[in-house]
Amino acid sequence: MLRILLDENFNHRINTVTKYANERLRSGEPMAGVVIVPEDMAIGVAVEELAILIACSEPEEIENQVKYIPI
Numbered sequence: 001m002l003r004i005l006l007d008e009n010f011n012h013r014i015n016t017v018t019k020y021a022n023e024r025l026r027s028g029e030p031m032a033g034v035v036i037v038p039e040d041m042a043i044g045v046a047v048e049e050l051a052i053l054i055a056c057s058e059p060e061e062i063e064n065q066v067k068y069i070p071i
Helices: 010-027 043-055
Strands: 034-036 066-068
Touching (some): 010 034, 010 066
Parallel strands (some): 034 066
């Protein structure tokens, strides 16, 4: 599943998502994985980067990780 957050609270949400994802990882709880996209990245570039990540990765390679793009 891919969820994209785009709104006026973007930075706050990214900080919150990253914080809770890292807490889950430290506690050993499983998670699907999180991909962080910079707010100032052009949407076309973001879509390309996500497409590359999806095409070049198996789902289990992203599980339990926080990834940042650009790759």
